[in-house]
Amino acid sequence: MxxxxxxRILRELKHRGTLAAVAAAMAYAPSSISMQLSQLEDETGVTLLERVGRSVRLTxxxxxxxxxxxxxxxLMERAEADLxxxxxxxxxxxRLATFQTVALALIPPALKQLRAEYPQLxxxxxxxxxxxxxxxxxxxxFDLVIAHEYPGHPLPRLPQIEHQTLVRDRLHIAVPTEQGDxxxxxxxxxxxxxxxxxTGTPARxxxxxxxxxxxxxxxxxYCSYDLLLHVKLVEAGEAxxxxxxLVWAGAGPTVAQHRLAGPHNNRHIVAATRRGANGHPAVLAVRQALLEASATGR
Known part of the structure; x- marks a missing residue:
């Protein structure tokens, strides 16, 4: 048997790439990780790892x-979800991961709602x-990731991941207010x-x-992940x-906005989960709270 x-340690090595990264992620000593993988080779009777320079790769x-x-x-995640x-x-x-715009605009109201409805979550x-x-x-x-998809630049569709669109986030040309008339x-x-x-990001x-x-x-x-810096530079007339x-987090814009012509003027805010955890009640509750925050805060 x-x-x-x-x-699971072998799987971690596949995704993390090095024994040191697996050890850090699982809070083990690297020597313990190596020992566990050696024992797995004994159990299977086949070679699982081969040396490539100073690292290893899977056979x-x-x-x-x-x-x-x-x-x-x-299957184990589905069992946990059913339980x-x-x-x-x-x-x-x-465990939720998201990018700045959603972190500022949707996370605070969603957390407030979740705390009121599910204080033990x-x-x-x-x-x-x-x-x-x-x-x-x-x-x-992570159990849930909130990501964005720009027109023509979809997220990779991995077989173990499911996606649900939460928000269609309209994109505008932003210029200093004196150019708004x-x-x-x-x-x-x-x-x-x-x-x-x-450079290299889907947004860019x-x-x-x-x-x-x-x-x-x-x-x-100017280059930055920080869209608040983008706003400040536009306000100052520098860019x-x-x-x-969503960058306005429910407040009114502080710069002049012009409609972007053409059909591809929305990005999609997407909730991504592993297939096994997609039906877990706690994951569903967090995703629903984000949906409601997006509906009421825009």
Whole structure:
């Protein structure tokens, strides 16, 4: 009989890449991780790891074991969800990761509602960009990830992850208020300085593509994940930007906004969960609270 705990260690190595990372994630000494994997090799009778320089990689047999381990873990999560659903009390911990805009606009009202309705439910929140949070969801570091999808740049659809759209977040051309008294098109901003998210992010790729469709290469002078900094630079007249509605967190905009032409002027705010945990009552409660916060706060 294969040991499930050792199988999980092998799976952790697949997702985290190094023995040191697995040891840190599971609060073990690296020597203990190596010993557990050696014992798993003895149980299976096959070689699971091979040396590549100073690191290791999984063999084909190890990859096969990991694929079966994914199924086992999903079944275990479904069992936990069914057990939780059979109880009348909403307890436990939901580990949530989200990006800045949602953290500011939706998390506080959602937490307030959850505290009133389910005082025994603990919600832990980490602020991370989707490209860091989604691998953590796969690795079981988080139970729920709130991410964004920009037009033409969908999130990767992994087989063990399910997605639900929470909000369609409209995107606008944002300029200083003194430019708000006339009709403005994106092409009118070809000579302006821009603030955008860093190179390689979905938001940056989308913004650049929209500008190129309008006939110009944007002069990106400022880069930041922080959309509040984007707002401040637009307020100061130092840059123009493409900003979503949620950045105002239910308050009125402090800069002039112009409608972005074309059909692709919304980003989607998406809730991502592992398939096994998707029906867990606590995960459903947190997701519902975020849905209600998005409906009342905009």
């Amino acid at each position: 294969l040991d499930v705990h050792r199988l 084909a047999q190890a990859e096969l074991l990991v694929s079966h381990t994914e199924v086992l873990l999903e 939780a659903a059979s109880s009348h009390a909403m307890t436990g911990t939901v 603990r919600v832990e929140v980490s602020q991370l960009e989707p490209e860091q949070a989604l691998p953590g969801l796969v690795a079981h570091d 006339r009709t403005l098109k994106l092409a009118d901003l070809a000579d302006h300085a821009w603030v955008m998210e860093p 790729r989308w913004c650049e593509a929209v500008c190129r469709e309008a006939g110009f290469e944007p002069n990106v002078r 123009v930007a493409l900003l979503p509605d």
